[in-house]
Amino acid sequence: MSVHIEEIRLNLPHIELAAHLYGPEDGQPVLALHGWLDNAMSFARLAPQLDGLRIVALDLAGHGHSGHRPPGANYPLWDYALDALLVAEQLGWQRFSLLGHSLGASVAMLLAAALPERVERLALIDGLLPLTHEPEQAPQQLGEALKAQLALPGKRKPVYASVERAVEARLHGGYPLSREAAELLASRGLMPQAGGYTWRSDPRLTLPSPLRMSRAHVEACVRALRCPVSLVLAEEGIPVRHPQSMALIEDLPITLHRLPGGHHLHLDDEAGASAVADCFKPLFAAP
Template identity: 70%
Template sequence: MTAQVEEIRLNLPHIELAAHLYGPEDGQRVIALHGWLDNANSFARLAPLLPGLRIVALDFAGHGLSAHRAPGASYLLWDYVADVLQVAEQLGWERFSLLGHSMGAIVSVLLAGAMPERVERLALIDGLMPYTGEAEQAPAKLGEALRAQLALRNKRKPVYADIDRAVEARMRNTGAVSREAAELLAERGLMPVPGGYTWRTDNRLTLPSPLRLTRAHAQAFVHAVQCPTRLVLAEQGILAVEPGFSGLLEGMPVEVHRLPGKHHLHLDDEAGARAVADCFNPFFTLP
């Protein structure tokens, strides 16, 4: 984590995003995408271990130091896909690779499947396809989302008396992380408020999805990917307990590497970050 990192702002036509910039100007172009409710510091351990790459680690909209979407706008997966494409356009990157963790890995696959001519390779960490739902579940799913939207006006973020309490809460939340990982995410994710600290993340990020892709839709995106794809699966991660996930990988154009660790294995400790880097460094040097 001693490598030089630059804080940048990206003024897209519809929103301003924040990002960390790593690596040499002439390095291989990579956009790094974090998971749900995380931020660009998700790559604070890993990015310095990937020499020769020009990494733009984004804060997704509504996360970290990036702006929140306008009132009435949504945080659907395809909205993030459009954001990433706009980032590449602003950077002048016609071709680029994607390094994605969890939700960031899902967004990476959707973009690579939809626009294979733009993406050179995919490096994925414990994420591949979105949660799916079948047609008969759609009315109930939309109803759930609409009710949650109505209730959002009365929902308040928790306020923590000090940073340490916020860190401890993040350690226990969805996608539990080590204390060091929680501290890194808190550096970029917390803001002072009356009474203590709260997370910068937009409350709308916790709303349920109004519509999910079917399993067939999700698989179609994976099969539409044309670039080399390497997936690191955490042995104690969220995909390891997903029913039928191993069978789902059969026949997919994805090279899978299993490593010890939890969902945030690339951030929890230096050993995990090094193991993931050792997996991805040869991958990024392939012809």
């Protein structure tokens, strides 16, 4: 059965974002936020299995068909949160839910913590807590980021002779994912280039962050959540790096699901998408 997906553009005051739109006009409003270096195709298998939802799956700034930040800007999590909020404003959504994977899950958590009156539900996949640095690490982190910015003009994006070569590169970079998942992401993430294809994503996305929150900052945000939260952790996904982090998750009123599969379990195959959907359906069915 074919699934209707509408391509839309969202003109924010500072940037234009692209998105896929799923579901009925009167469905529950949900913003879907993908992971780092992914795009809206991240939800191509999952969104059609969540009946009754009006899902806007964004290409985050710097990803997919969305615009890039202006020269001199970076990609901090809080700017993604502002983008998501402005999208909700443009859509006329006073209250909405967030569906996030990896980086998108961290952005969703921060937005829900900061503005609990706006966010109804959080459905998170293999992500919740942003990467942190303690205060004493800040000078070194900033130094590395500044040097990387200086070196950026000398870097060139890789060019692949074919889409298949680009898919192979994606299969061997970062967290493992299925070939089908890599092909879906590449279908939206690649653009023609002299000599072949290259990624649409902004090269600045691969630079080190000038600043990260401390563990105390992140804990304060997670404890500020007031909406129902359903979190799917993949057994072969991103490891929870600190025992304190897992203890924090288990100490909070978060519905926790552990499923077999890797970091992209919601995209790797239909079975994984179905399992994730089954975890989230009770969340969205609740009054």
